[in-house]
Amino acid sequence: MESAAASAFLRTVMGKLFQVLEKEYNNGGGVREILRDLLWQVRPKDSMDVVADDGQRMEALLSEYLKDKRYLIVIHGIVMEQWMQLKFIFEDNGKSSRILLTTAIQSTAKRCSDDNGYVYQLNTLGEEDSKEIALQGVRSPELEQGSTALLKKCGGLPLALVSVSDFLKCSAEPTGERCAKLCRNLGSHLREKDDYDNFTELRKVLMHNYDSLSVYDMTCLLYLGVFPINRPLKKKVVIRRWLAEGYARSDSLCSEEDIADKTFEELIDRNIIQSIDTRDNTQVKTCRTHGIMHEFALHKSMSxxxxxxxxxxxxxxxxxxxxxxxxxxxxxxxxxxxxxxxxxxxxxxxxxxxxxxxxxxxxxxxxxxxxxxxxxxxxxxxxxxxxxxxxxxxxxxxxxxxxxxxxxxxxxxxxxxxxxxxxxxxKTLPIEAIMLYHLAHLFGKLTVDRDDLNNAKKMTKVMKFLSGNKSNLKTLAGFVANERQGFLELMVHMRNLRKVKIWCGPVANGSNYTTDLSEAIQEFTKVPMDSMDARSLSLDSEECSEDLLSSLDFKPCPEDSKYDVRSLKLRGKLLQLPPFVPLLSGLTELSISSAILTRDLLSALLSLSNLLYLKLITNELENFELRSGAFPSLRRLCFVVQSLTSALPAIKQGALPYLVSLQLLCPGLVGLSGIQIRHLKHLKEVTIDSGVPGETRQDWEQATKNHPNRPRFMLHKSDVRVESEGPGNEEASAVREKRKICVVQPSLDDGLDSSLKKMRLSSDSSSRLQMIVHTSPTMQL
CATH class of the missing domain: 3.80.10.10 (Ribonuclease Inhibitor)
Incomplete structure (x- = not known):
């Protein structure tokens, strides 16, 4: 069968399958209802003889009938509890059968998929398809311009677009003005029945997702309405505001921080809020509430x-x-x-x-x-x-x-x-701010006021406050360290610090600055042997004319203590790995930014056997080779090289045995650059810079297709811009890179169809491969 014909055939088959499965079982259907539906479709006569509540009998009949048969079964809108009860029915089948599940919950998709499973992320519709559905093929300039904000709120969700289309059909002549009016009043349509009731199905889906949340999660969701629609939100800002409002509550004994984090992850898991940027360790950094859900939550909270x-x-x-x-x-x-x-x-x-x-x-x-x-x-x-x-x-x-x-x-x-x-x-902070009893998070680029430093009475008072362990400061990100000490002198006495960022100033001749900096960092990183606290340290020595960080000297740690930092960021002129880094026994995240990354520095990194995440940012990368056994724990590796004049480090077989994510953010990348990914057995995603030549992109696309895991291929878009720390603050201005990683949108022929081809029912395969289709809550298949 020709490729195009095969693709058309598969589209037809999948379309009919999903037309049959109109109900979503997570909207109220239980396991028995699923069993009865399955039994009715494969053995209609048996389903008539079994009462609805006889679940065990239905399981036995299904299991017996499916034994030694090949089949494709699709279950739409499943939840984890249902699958845990159903999967045993299909486990004894020795033939090459397939189960295809759809779910709107990310964690369910991952857990339902076994070792040989495949999770397909169903994407929303693009701009052109959205216009085609919502505007009924009418593409006049006035209508397109007037509908821009409305379509942006729909966010490419088919059910929302269809609802809008039905509403506009009620008008003899849809216009941009009517679209703008609907956009203004969309929230009221999502909460209340309108005269034409065009939003019934969409309202039902939104209410189901809202009602499935706990009372505390509902409150946290409604609170997001204070932010403008489609506004990127920092996860940590959202969580700190929830905590400040007292909304991170539950009946458990967990801390409020853990509860707030769990609530955030729950909303992400259900796609109610969407991740738009992640940190190197896959943790969400920036998010936004989906336009439709934001509109629904805002109007509900306002009413x-x-x-x-x-x-x-x-x-x-x-x-x-x-x-x-x-x-x-x-x-x-x-x-x-x-x-x-x-x-x-x-x-x-x-x-x-x-x-x-x-x-x-x-x-x-x-x-x-x-x-x-x-x-x-x-x-x-x-x-x-x-x-x-x-x-x-x-x-x-x-x-x-x-x-x-x-x-x-x-x-x-x-x-x-x-x-x-x-x-x-x-730029300067009054010493009184340091003595606020409940202050836990302090952000800025600060120094201590000079007059306060010279005021012996004030300094005695603040030292007494800090030495008495009265400070609750956990985040100090950050301060400028120089020969005037200031924060360095105070930091030694801040016992509750968990995250610190330091900008290192130039070193004056004869100054004790380096010694003071070493002592402050030692005290911060020194913890009891049984401590499980996660600490984060960021050191920026870009303003120093020499390799300041390599001159930091740590004393031997006492027997009852250890030097421990989980996350470390180093930026500056680094010719070698600072000697204190290997002493950090718990280090799992490391980011290094330097104009040149030397072979000596890269070789020293190999001693960090516990690293899970490594990010290397540079303009010039010396030749290096990752041999068998290198980075035995590493899960995510990222290279950011602005001008790639030589090949990236060669990855030999046996290196990076557990690598899951490989990011090559190098605009000058040519071809595969000598990197072979086929032996990376656990690889799940590959990201390259969107600015690479077309041939290079094709090479990497083909490499991911040829990989046994078929890892997800993504493009990284960067927008370099000048951003000031504050209006009129020229000294604080810096070039920052705004990053966005997006999945390469495959055509239907290369996306869902190729995933189905991967599920081919070959008789010589004894393993049962599941495919999980992960959808948005309002996505209609």
């Missing part, structure tokens, strides 16, 4: 008076306007008249995007305010924070704009846990 927003697209319901807990200002100013409609004294959080206008003058009236996020407020001035010390309940404070100095009244914020100054012009 309950949980959130109010000044956005013109989302007017506040008058019935609840006086009882608002979270106020979000974006898309316009909050005027005095609008503010008078809200009981400011009850507001627990205020978030501003863009101009705040008159809202800033009302901050001091928010006596119960716990979260104040002014990071993206464009008209913020120092004077606006003058009375901030009177917000006694404030737990989370993030500021930006043109703020250049914190007021002395900050010492009144006794409940403050998070202070984020990264987008400000603030």
């Amino acid at each position: 309950q008076g949980f959130i109010a927003t000044s956005s013109r697209d989302h007017p506040r319901p008058s019935a609840y306007v006086n009882n608002v807990y979270h106020l979000s200002i974006h898309g316009g100013n909050l005027t005095d008249s609008e503010a008078s409609d809200v009981d400011i004294s009850r507001v627990r959080s205020l978030t501003v995007f863009g101009k705040a206008g008159d809202a800033i003058s009302h901050v001091r009236k928010c006596k119960l305010l716990r979260v104040l996020d002014l990071e993206e407020c464009s008209d913020l001035e120092d004077s606006h924070l003058k009375h901030i010390g009177k917000l006694w309940h404030l737990t989370y404070l993030s500021v930006g704009g043109t703020i250049g100095k914190l007021p002395s009244s900050i010492d009144g914020l006794h409940c403050l846990e998070t202070l984020d100054l990264r987008r400000t012009k603030i």
Whole structure:
């Protein structure tokens, strides 16, 4: 059969299969219902003789009938508990049969797939297909322009697009104005039945996903409505705000941080919030709420008076306007008249995007305010924070704009846990901020105020505070270390620190700076032998004219202690691996950025046998070879080489035995660069830079297709831009790379069809291969 004909045949077969399986069993169907449906399709007569609640009898009949037969069974919308009860029916079959499952839950897809299984990630529709479905083939310029925001909210979900199409069909002549109106009122259609009831199925799916959450998870989801739609959100920012609001709760004995992290992972697992950027260890770094779910959650929270927003697209319901807990200002100013409609004294959080206008003058009236996020407020001035010390309940404070100095009244914020100054012009921190009892996370690029350092009375007071173990500071990211000590002197006494970032200043002749830096890092990394705390350290010596980090000298660790850091980032002029790195027995994540990565430095890395994640960033990479036995624990390896003038390190057979992810972010990559991936038995994904030549991309696509695991092939898109740490702060400006990794979108012929070909029912294979189709909650197959 020709390839095109085979593809068409497979599409037809799969289309009919999914038309038959219209119900999703996770919408209420149980195991017995699945068994009865299966039995009815393979043995209609037997299904008539068995009562609906006789599950054991149905299992026996199915197992007996399927024995020694070859079959393809598709179960749509399964959950893990159902599969655990069903899989035993198919285990004794010796023939080459196949089970295809679909699920909207990522963890279920991974767990249902056995060692020989294949998880196919079903992608949303692209822009052109979305327009074709929603706009019914009408592609006038006016309609396309007016429907842009609406289609963006739909996010390529077929069910949402079909619902929009049905709504527009009610109009004799769909126009861009009608699309814009629907976009403004989409949330109300998702919550309430409209006159034409075009959103019934979409509403049902959204409600099912919402109702399946716990009460605490529901609250955390509704809270995301304070952010504008499609706004990228940092995972750690979201979690810290949940904690500040007191929403990370459950009946378990876990810590609030663990509960908040679990809630976030649950929302990711269900695709309610989507990952758009991950760290090197696969942990989500940046995410966003899907447009449809965001609209649904926002209108639900607004109708309950949980959130109010000044956005013109989302007017506040008058019935609840006086009882608002979270106020979000974006898309316009909050005027005095609008503010008078809200009981400011009850507001627990205020978030501003863009101009705040008159809202800033009302901050001091928010006596119960716990979260104040002014990071993206464009008209913020120092004077606006003058009375901030009177917000006694404030737990989370993030500021930006043109703020250049914190007021002395900050010492009144006794409940403050998070202070984020990264987008400000603030360079020095008053010593009073260090002595806030509950301060756990401090962000910025800071030094201690010179006047405070020279004030013996203040320094004695802060040393007494720190030595008494009264500081709760866990994150200090970060500070500038120089010969004036400052933070280095204080850091030695901060016993609860878990994450530290240090910018190392130039070294003066005759200075004890290197000794002080070594001592501070030693104290931070020295932990008891039985400690399980994960610590993270980042050292940036780019401003130093020499290899400062290699001169750091560690003393022998006491017998009852060890040097332990889980995550380490080094940036600077590194000619060799700093000697303290091999002493970090628990090191699992390492990132090194240097203009040149020498063979000596790369060879020294081989001694780090516990590494799970390694990232190497450089302009020049000396020749190197990974021989058998190299990096026996490594799971993820990333090379970022701007100008690749030589081959990447050769990977010999036996090296990297457990590697799962290989990232080659090298625009100058030519061909396979001598790398053979076929012997990497556990490889699941390969990522290359999107800027490589077309032939190189084809070579790597073919290499992944020829690999036994058929790892996912992805492209990395980078957008180099200049981003300032704060307005007017030229010294802090740096070139940063905004990265986006996206799966190469295969055609249907190369995607689902090729996956089905991989499931071919060959009689000489005794293994049973499952294919798991992972869908979005609102995806309709």
